[in-house]
Amino acid sequence: MAKPRLENILFRTPRVIWHLIFWAVYILFFGIVYGSFEEEYAKQIAVQASHALVQIPAVYITLYILMPKLLFKEKFAAFFLSFVGVVIVFSTLSWFEYLFIQQPLFWPSDTFQSPLINVGKILKHTNNIYPVMTVAVVCKWFKYWYQEQKKNQQLIEDKLEAELKFLKSQIHPHFLFNTLNNLYALTLKQSKEAPEVVLKLSELLDYMLYECNANRVPLSREISLVKDYIELEKIRYGDRLNVTLNVTNENGDESVAPLLILPFVENAFKHGASDELEGSWISIDIALKHRGLILKVENSKSSYIEAEDKFAYKEGIGLKNVKRRLEILYPETHELNIHESTDSFLVVLKLNF
Incomplete structure (x- = not known):
């Protein structure tokens, strides 16, 4: 029985399944990494899941709006500025998510007080947004590049076949x-x-x-x-x-x-x-x-x-x-x-x- 080719496994498996696997692995990985510091694995996995509430929309806005409309059309400057804009907006939302979800759920006794709009904290929360966005962009770009190469190769083969x-x-x-x-x-x-x-x-x-x-x-x-x-x-x-x-x-x-x-x-x-x-x-x-x-x-x-x-x-x-x-x-x-x-x-x- 022939073994399935890697490209069939990667690109013919339903997209939703791959995305669910990605987010599950992402949440578990960082939950285990941060949980190992104080051996609070369940808590840190829950924290990472809370982060994902903000990360997921940031990633999919980038993948399915910014990349097709800007990056794939080689509007690189516009894509970069839009990417930075998305990072800033969702870093702000990540800060709000920490204040109104994580702090009450995971650190209810924390007496830390901070203004709602805190530029320093918002900039710090960019670390929750741009790394996963960057990974997603690289994966999407690789898939796009591979499919374009395959399409171009098919066009060349079709042209040669017609010429033959x-x-x-x-x-x-x-x-x-x-x-x-x-x-x-x-x-x-x-x-x-x-x-x-x-x-x-x-x-x-x-x-x-x-x-x-x-x-x-x-x-x-x-x-x-x-x-x-x-x-x-x-x-x-x-x-x-x-x-x-x-x-x-x-x-x-x-x-x-x-x-x-x-x-x-x-x-x-x-x-x-x-x-x-x-x-x-x-x-x-x-x-x-x-x-x-x-x-x-x-x-x-x-x-x-x-x-x-x-x-x-x-x-x-x-x-x-x-x-x-x-x-x-x-x-x-x-x-x-x-x-x-x-x-x-x-x-x-x-x-x-």
């Missing part, structure tokens, strides 16, 4: 657009392979639209997706393109975010399998390490490639999209590098699970 959904939704049309271009090229040639492309495309889309809605999918399934995509592209390019795929430790049980590998492979086909290139090639290496993955995708490029094509390779929608997804899903646990040589582009992704 948007980025993921872009993958489908981007992939479909590229594949339909391939299918269009085959139909122009009246290729008999066009129906097979349609069939494989439907299988890939079935996975992309339905199976990969989870936050994590088996890495083996992502590798299968890459293999299916390669077979789909081979139908189009035939012997004009040499594709090699090497997978190490394919049978591992690791899981990754869905559609994380495919964009790199798709990008390699888009920029490395041009009809104008002679001897085009693509090399894909997927190595599963302990709690990690190393992906290397390298493709040939023409020595006459335009500058804008180089930029498109590194900053196209597909790579831009997956870079952002990596930043969100694997912050500080991934490393992505793109290298360019005279005749090839190389993408290296290192991922820690």
Whole structure:
């Protein structure tokens, strides 16, 4: 049976119960402390309960009027002045409470006489008011700060989740657009392979639209997706393109975010399998390490490639999209590098699970 989390205990227990516990502990604690001086525990507990008659309204005026209207709205000067005002008013009432309740009940033989308004005594009774008010303010502020932090964190998570959904939704049309271009090229040639492309495309889309809605999918399934995509592209390019795929430790049980590998492979086909290139090639290496993955995708490029094509390779929608997804899903646990040589582009992704 799972243990209840501390935050559930602290913030889901009815508020009234916590407040009753606080005042009971407060009265008992100071009653025992002061009672230990003359071993009059019952009397001092009663005295502290009498003090609470004034302390309680002072505390709740501060907690539920001053703090929400002033402190939480960052009106610090107004809150401080109001806090001091409440201390003065209730210190005066504490003095009256001593004169008219405590003295007759607990010290009836005391012949001490004092004016009703005694500034010195009132100032002395501030010790009955501001300490408990300060403790209450600190507790309330901590709860407010915690809830604000939690709310802000939830807003950040909701924003990231919305962004991830948007980025993921872009993958489908981007992939479909590229594949339909391939299918269009085959139909122009009246290729008999066009129906097979349609069939494989439907299988890939079935996975992309339905199976990969989870936050994590088996890495083996992502590798299968890459293999299916390669077979789909081979139908189009035939012997004009040499594709090699090497997978190490394919049978591992690791899981990754869905559609994380495919964009790199798709990008390699888009920029490395041009009809104008002679001897085009693509090399894909997927190595599963302990709690990690190393992906290397390298493709040939023409020595006459335009500058804008180089930029498109590194900053196209597909790579831009997956870079952002990596930043969100694997912050500080991934490393992505793109290298360019005279005749090839190389993408290296290192991922820690």
